[in-house]
Amino acid sequence: MASSSSSSLSRVVVKSSDNNLFVVNKKVASQSQLLKQCIDNMEEKGTNDVILIPLSNVTSNILTLVLEYCEKHADFADDDNNNQELKQWDHEFLKKFDYATLNSLTMAADYMVTKSLLNLCCQFIADSIKDLTVQQIRQIFDIKNDFTPQEEADIKNENAWAFR
Amino acid sequence: MAALPTEIIAEILCMLPVKTLIRFLCVSKSWLSLIKSPKFIKQHLNRTLKFNSHRHLLLTYSTLSSSTINRQFKFSKLNHPLKLKFPENHHEKKPCPLGGPFESCPFEPSSKTNIIFWGSCNGVICISDAKRNDVVLFNPATKTYRNLPATEYPCPKEFAVFGLGYDSESDDYKVLRMMQCVGPNDEIKNDARVYSLKSNSWRRVSDIPYSLIFPDTHGVFVNGSLHYVVSEIPFQSEYKSIAKFDLKTESYSLLDCPDYDHSMRCWTLYLGDLGGRLSCSVNYDFHGSADVWIMDEYGKKDSWIRLLRISKMEKETILIDVKAIAWCNNGKMILTVVDNELRWYDMRGRRGIRAGVLEGMPGENFEAGTYVESLVMLDEEKVTNIVAGSTRKDKVEKPGGGTTTRKGKK
Structure with a gap:
């Protein structure tokens, strides 16, 4: 990593898949391992220019959410995940979204390597689907039932206790 | 809406309890093969063990049950697959067939079936009737079970001691059965056998070169080995040692005991598993006090730490x-059985402080243990296995480009 302050970047520009530009402070961007890697690489090369990072998989509305999360979490230390205020904020943050948004947010967190957001989304989805019916699960995850009626009945019969 | 990749689906499903996952088997073929895959079963188990979640307390008295206490444990009646003989006046209820629908065959509290708990490992428990x-x-979470095949008993059956563990090397669950008894000419008869779940058979292993001191206590599984309290000299129970049976090498060796007070005559030693570490409850019976020790770093004598000292005030x-049962909230709380009472100790601060008693427990004699919920399957011939198996096999066959017509699909 470059040690001189002259080649240290303070901000980066991130481009969403629908071509919107976001100026992001380095500390915030570093919450994403993907962005952090890009910044580190550029700093190693000694670039002074503001760099542009295109994210071909993330739309601007989802990117806004990821960055909102990163901004909040950048204010806390890495080992502060048990902070009650932060936990509360995380919960309120995710509570607002429908499953489609949650899915996209989860995929974006995965793609941008924002491990804590990915874990948070997975846990939130797990908690909310725990008591749902099989039919509801298929709907939410857009899954086609590829069992024959007989197969499905057999599986249900064999595990009837789990459906009570 | 874009579908989530399988790895993320697996990550989400990993966080769910077993009952929910069993229900989700019929979402689709890909979910079925994911949930049934050995990789996912391990991923789910490792997460459960890491976060100490989905744990059940197991009590055995005349019947078995499990419970939710202080949000650390779940409490529900455990319907196990042992054959039950109902009292004469219950003609309308047939004895529960092994593999029958357990819920429709509830326990009668009056039933005299004594069940012995022989330990738990990764969600699997080993139980037997009193006569062995x-x-x-049995996996209470998936309700799957395996009857161990019969094997020879060179001593009366009551002498059999079992222990259950997992050998990560061969990815196999193993039961060690040891027997020690005195023959007609005062000779000591010894017998040791290992059952492997994979091969579903017993085979003899070398005999334990020590004498078992508490022949009614099961082997305690920690760090790949089963542990027993033994004495190196036959019939000299004052000199106690801890013996381990390594499930990988299938050999015995001794482990250093904690440095307990030998001036007070120690009557009983109980071994246990506290958060994956070996614990030793040392009872100085005639002094009304007991210590709970834990081996912080496995195999190191110096790492035995005294966690608790419990002393009796009553003079009568x-x-x-005293027996340590479970480790909760990352060791902030410890559950112990003290004179037939399930008691919490708060471990924050230097000494454990008595923090409360579990209510609603039977006042009589009981044995307590714990198990976690896991997806480990003990039966082979289920529809779900066949469907999952065929789905997996199809995927393997595709690259070869061969015909993929399979008989398995019904």
Whole structure:
């Protein structure tokens, strides 16, 4: 990593898949391992220019959410995940979204390597689907039932206790 | 809406309890094969063990049950697969067939079926009837079980001691059965056998070169080995040692005991598993006090730490019976059985402080243990296995480009 302050970047520009530009402070961007890697690489090369990072998989509305999360979490230390205020904020943050948004947010967190957001989304989805019916699960995850009626009945019969 | 990749689906499903996952088997073929895959079963188990979640307390008295206490444990009646004989006046209820729908065959509290708990490992428990006629591996969360095949008994059956563990090397669950008894000419008869779940058979292993001191206590599984309290000299139970049986090498060796007070006569030693570490409850019966020790770093004598000292104040009795059962909230709380009472100790601060008693427990004699929920399957011939198996096999066959017509699909 470059040690001189002259080649240290303070901000980066991130481009969403629908071509919107976001100026992001380095500390915030570093919450994403993907962005952090890009910044580190550029700093190693000694670039002074503001760099542009295109994210071909993330739309601007989802990117806004990821960055909102990163901004909040950048204010806390890495080992502060048990902070009650932060936990509360995380919960309120995710509570607002429908499953489609949650899915996209989860995929974006995965793609941008924002491990804590990915874990948070997975846990939130797990908690909310725990008591749902099989039919509801298929709907939410857009899954086609590829069992024959007989197969499905057999599986249900064999595990009837789990459906009570 | 874009579908989530399988790895993320697996990550989400990993966080769910077993009952929910069993229900989700019929979402689709890909979910079925994911949930049934050995990789996912391990991923789910490792997460459960890491976060100490989905744990059940197991009590055995005349029947078995499990419970939710202080949000650390779940409490529900455990319907196990051992054959039950109902009293004469219950003609309308047939004895529960092994593999029958357990819920429709509830326990009668009056039933005299005594069940012995022989330990738990990764969600699998080993139980038998009091006479050791039927020994069963049972996963209460998936309700799957395996009856262990019969094997020879060179001593009366009551002498059999079982222990259950997992050998990560061969990815196999193993039961060690040891027997020690005195023959007609005062000779000591010894017998040791290992059952492997994969091969579903017993085979003899070398005999334990020590004498078992508490022949009614099961082997405690920690760090790949089963542990027993033994004495190196036959019939000299004052000199106690801890013996381990390594499930990988299938050999015995001794482990250093904690440095307990030998000036007070220690009557009983109980071994246990506290958060994956070996614990030793040392009872100084005639002094009315007991210590709970934990081996912080496995195999190192110096790493035995005394966690708790429990002393009796009452003058009328100096007998004491203390056994550590479970480790909760990352070791902030410890559950112990003290004279037939399930008691919490708060471990924050230097000394454990008595923090409360579990209510609603039977006042009589009981044995307590714990198990976690896991997806480990003990039966082979389920529809779900066949469907999952065929789906997996199809995927393997595709690259070869061969015909993929399979008989398995019905």
